Amino acid sequence: MTRNIHPLLIAGTVLVFIFLVGPLVIVLGSALSDTTYLTFPPQGLSLRWFENIFQIDAFRRTIVTSLQIALLSTTIALIIGIPAAYALNRHRIQLPGWLSTLFILPVLVPELVLGFSLLKNLAVQFNSPIYISLLFGHALIVLPYVIRVISASLASFDFSIEEAAISLGSPPLKTFFTILLPNVRSGVIAAFILAFITSINDVSISIFLTGPGLSTLPIQLLAHMEQFFDPTVASVSVLLMLLTVAVMAIVERTLGLTFLAK
Amino acid sequence: MTQSLTLDSISAHYGSTQVLENLSLAVGEGELVSLLGASGCGKTTTLRLVAGFLQPTSGTITLGGRDLTRLPPHQRDIGLVFQNYALFPHLSVADNVGFGLKQRGVSGDAKAKRVTEMLERVGLAHLADRLPGALSGGQKQRVALARALVIKPPLLMFDEPLSNLDAKLRVDMRVEIRQLQRANGTTSVYVTHDQEEAFSISDRVAIMHAGRIMQLDTPERLYQRPANAFVARFVGFENLIPMAVVERDGAKITAEMAGGVRLTLPLEQFGAIPDSFILACRADGLQVTDNATMEGIPATLGLRTYLGRAYQYQAETPAGALIANGPLTRVLESGAAAKLVPVPEQCTILAPE
Ligand SMILES: Nc1ncnc2c1ncn2[C@@H]1O[C@H](COP(=O)(O)OP(=O)(O)OP(=O)(O)O)[C@@H](O)[C@H]1O
Ligand SMILES: [Mg+2]
Numbered sequence: 001m002t003r004n005i006h007p008l009l010i011a012g013t014v015l016v017f018i019f020l021v022g023p024l025v026i027v028l029g030s031a032l033s034d035t036t037y038l039t040f041p042p043q044g045l046s047l048r049w050f051e052n053i054f055q056i057d058a059f060r061r062t063i064v065t066s067l068q069i070a071l072l073s074t075t076i077a078l079i080i081g082i083p084a085a086y087a088l089n090r091h092r093i094q095l096p097g098w099l100s101t102l103f104i105l106p107v108l109v110p111e112l113v114l115g116f117s118l119l120k121n122l123a124v125q126f127n128s129p130i131y132i133s134l135l136f137g138h139a140l141i142v143l144p145y146v147i148r149v150i151s152a153s154l155a156s157f158d159f160s161i162e163e164a165a166i167s168l169g170s171p172p173l174k175t176f177f178t179i180l181l182p183n184v185r186s187g188v189i190a191a192f193i194l195a196f197i198t199s200i201n202d203v204s205i206s207i208f209l210t211g212p213g214l215s216t217l218p219i220q221l222l223a224h225m226e227q228f229f230d231p232t233v234a235s236v237s238v239l240l241m242l243l244t245v246a247v248m249a250i251v252e253r254t255l256g257l258t259f260l261a262k
Numbered sequence: 263m264t265q266s267l268t269l270d271s272i273s274a275h276y277g278s279t280q281v282l283e284n285l286s287l288a289v290g291e292g293e294l295v296s297l298l299g300a301s302g303c304g305k306t307t308t309l310r311l312v313a314g315f316l317q318p319t320s321g322t323i324t325l326g327g328r329d330l331t332r333l334p335p336h337q338r339d340i341g342l343v344f345q346n347y348a349l350f351p352h353l354s355v356a357d358n359v360g361f362g363l364k365q366r367g368v369s370g371d372a373k374a375k376r377v378t379e380m381l382e383r384v385g386l387a388h389l390a391d392r393l394p395g396a397l398s399g400g401q402k403q404r405v406a407l408a409r410a411l412v413i414k415p416p417l418l419m420f421d422e423p424l425s426n427l428d429a430k431l432r433v434d435m436r437v438e439i440r441q442l443q444r445a446n447g448t449t450s451v452y453v454t455h456d457q458e459e460a461f462s463i464s465d466r467v468a469i470m471h472a473g474r475i476m477q478l479d480t481p482e483r484l485y486q487r488p489a490n491a492f493v494a495r496f497v498g499f500e501n502l503i504p505m506a507v508v509e510r511d512g513a514k515i516t517a518e519m520a521g522g523v524r525l526t527l528p529l530e531q532f533g534a535i536p537d538s539f540i541l542a543c544r545a546d547g548l549q550v551t552d553n554a555t556m557e558g559i560p561a562t563l564g565l566r567t568y569l570g571r572a573y574q575y576q577a578e579t580p581a582g583a584l585i586a587n588g589p590l591t592r593v594l595e596s597g598a599a600a601k602l603v604p605v606p607e608q609c610t611i612l613a614p615e
Pocket of ligand 2: 305306307421
């Protein structure tokens with residue numbers, strides 16, 4: 001059997017593909033350029049702009065900070081978000097409908113406003129350490145994603161399975177870990193990745209909550225761009241992408257495997 | 263091993279709505295009692311109370327003399343079989359069946375041996391390594407059954423276990439369930455809204471309505487001697503005719519119904535008859551005849567339907583619309599005048615509502 005695919009469909013697909021992949025190619029190309037200014041296609045091939053990142057002290061420090069903040073805020077959001085999503089779905093009938101909307105609210109507030117008010121209230125008024133404020137802000141913006149994604153995978157979860165386990169003698173908390181979590185594994189992984197990416201790329205919240213001595217990679221990148229127009233911008237972007245992909249791979253493997261091993 | 267279950271004046275609420283009202287029920291050792299009733303009458307609620315997923319607002323639940331009422335569900339040691347099977351999707355058939363044993367500290371060879379034995383008994387030994395997603399509905403229900411039975415619980419409870427299966431499989435599975443239950447002598451509570459299913463496999467059946475048990479009895483007695491008008495209608499007495507005794511004469515009474523129609527009824531068939539009562543007859547218990555000299559309820563016949571063993575007529579009578587059966591040898595047309603003659607063996611007497 002042969003099927004004719006409409007030429008317009010092929011053309012459309014190619015266009016979308018170029019639209020999606022094009023910028024990545026340009027960024028990668030510019031990062032590899034041997035020139036001292038941003039250019040595409042690259043002229044000469046070199047890794048010097050990648051080396052440059054690690055020679056600049058500020059970049060080295062902010063990479064570590066960004067990774068720390070992303071991992072910690074994601075972990076915090078998962079620790080709060082998984083039980084919250086569980087409770088929202090488990091007791092859906094008894095709970096008022098607006099309650100789950102409440103947990104999505106931070107997404108609706110423009111992040112700049114959120115960042116500014118966090119700065120004003122947390123950092124200035126309560127004088128909380130800048131690191132804690134930054135972490136709190138990130139946890140806050142990624143939490144709605146975590147709840148949303150985990151809720152989606154719990155929506156198809158049949159809670160009578162949990163009751164079956166309990167009736168067979170498994171205490172409720174143990175049942176949560178041995179029966180519920182393995183069945184929403186893909187949701188947890190997706191939530192982790194989404195939250196991590198959101199945090200590590202965030203500018204609008206971080207711009208308010210970073211300060212002297214503490215910055216994240218995207219904010220440091222902004223500061224660097226104000227002075228220099230060299231391919232470091234591109235190489236940092238590539239590095240961010242690589243970090244993200246690496247984390248995705250690690251999460252897939254470790255979370256995936258530990259759940260499978262249960 | 264097996265133990266008797268007692269529910270003593272249990273009431274239950276969801277929020278402020280009462281779902282069960284002073285429900286009492288005793289299931290003897292090794293007995294299988296069905297809860298039968300229309301949707302929403304509180305069958306599942308009763309099971310959830312016994313399983314411990316719901317707390318009664320008053321009353322006590324005991325199993326083998328042990329008070330369960332305040333015990334958390336994972337300590338109750340009750341085998342549950344759910345309507346939607348509720349198998350663990352991420353565990354193999356063998357691990358599903360072994361789950362309860364693992365919680366009881368049985369492991370290694372001992373566990374594997376009991377799981378295999380159980381799977382053999384439900385005919386699924388060859389599927390031990392499959393995931394539940396790759397099983398048919400009937401196979402899933404067998405796994406669910408094996409998972410509940412393997413822990414040798416003192417009490418087994420089923421919540422409409424067969425309602426997701428097709429008609430043929432339903433009949434096979436209910437026989438299988440009954441055989442396994444008998445073989446182990448496990449006290450069981452079986453919820454269904456299918457009367458045939460309940461009557462065919464139960465020692466006794468509790469007919470429920472609006473959170474109460476209307477009658478708890480053997481299938482035979484429920485079928486022949488319902489205790490009240492609700493149960494009578496439920497088990498298929500189409501005609502409930504209110505009557506009043508006008509004359510008592512030794513072994514017979516004469517009673518009158520609406521429209522002044524009088525019937526003589528033999529006491530030997532019905533025992534004592536109160537002054538005011540309901541005569542309940544299935545369609546089979548009201549025979550249609552065009553012999554005008556017979557004593558019976560005068561009727562004008564309406565629609566006739568063919569049942570295979572008889573004709574069934576809708577009939578208009580002074581006592582209202584009734585349903586009666588007539589012989590295949592005599593076909594009567596719509597509009598014909600006829601008599602409906604009660605067959606005492608097919609009728610029963612109820613207290614007025
Ligand atoms: N979680 C709940 N919250 C509020 N009311 C409920 C809840 N669960 C059940 N009910 C109500 O309690 C009553 C009894 O429900 P139950 O599930 O026991 O009925 P059932 O006899 O099992 O019916 P079915 O044959 O449809 O399964 C129903 O009126 C139902 O609407
Ligand atoms: Mg039910």
